[in-house]
Amino acid sequence: MVYFEHATDPVTFGLFMVLYYASIPLAIIVWAFKYYPYIQKREYHLKELGAFLLLAFMVTSFSGYSLLNQYLYLHSPFDSISCYTSSCVLSSALTSEYGFSEEELKSYGLPSVGVMTVFRISDVVxxxxxxxxxxxxxxxITRAWLILPVVDVYVYHVSTGPTKRIVGKERFYFVWPLSPGSFLSEKFDADFTVLITGNSGAGA
Structure with a gap:
């Protein structure tokens, strides 16, 4: 089951997918084309290549982060929570509305700073x-590295039953060029697909 109201649209999904897969190869191609006469002379302009790659890494990391969020959002009955610090996470709806213990979250550890999105996942798959x-x-919790084409994925396991207790934590690294759908499907042992508004869901 997925929450259809959290489906994405084809333009947003397609844009992030193209940026995720194409930014790094495009940066190398642009560098090679621009400095081709120098490269022939073995003058490689590596600083310029580094600048191109840094920009590409930032775009790729944020795009991968956005894609993961679109997949995860389908399995959340609640709105996602955007944060930049751990204190924001601790004061968010996780504790004020969803009933999780601030002390438990602290004890398992939270990412301290960064571009983060928090999801309360609850679904049958x-x-x-x-x-x-x-x-x-x-x-x-997903967090984009930005300086590298990597996204942190923190997974906190919640106990079944009336009490909402955190009983475990895992941390995964989503690294370019992994497929976001395949990555989540492997880590959660469930088929993660994306649902596009007006179309049927398709794995990516």
Whole structure:
């Protein structure tokens, strides 16, 4: 089951997908084209290449972060939470509305600073390994590195039952050029697809 109201639109999804996969190769091509006469003379202008790549890494990291968020949002019954500090996470709806303990979150550790999005994941999916229904019951925080084409994915496991207790934590690294859908499907042992408004969902 997914939350259809959290579907994305084709323009947004397509734009981030193109930027995610194309930015780094394009940066290298532009550098090679611009400095080709110098490269032939073995003058490689590596500082300029570094500048091109740094910009490409920032675009790629943010695009990958945005793509992961679109996949995760489909499995959240709540609005996502945008934060830049751990104190923002601790004072967010996680504690004020959803009933999680601030002390528990602190004890398991939170990313300190960065461009972050917080999701309360709660959904029933089909396990890829067991081929039977399983419940996703997690807090997930994504954080873009920006200086490298990497996104942190913090997964906090929530206990089943009436009490909302955090019972475990895992940290994953989403690294270019991994597929966002395949990455999440592997880590959560469930089929993660994206749902585009007006069209059927498709894995990416």
């Amino acid at each position: 089909v396990s890829k390994s067991l081929l039977k229904p399983k419940r996703l019951n997690n807090i997930v």
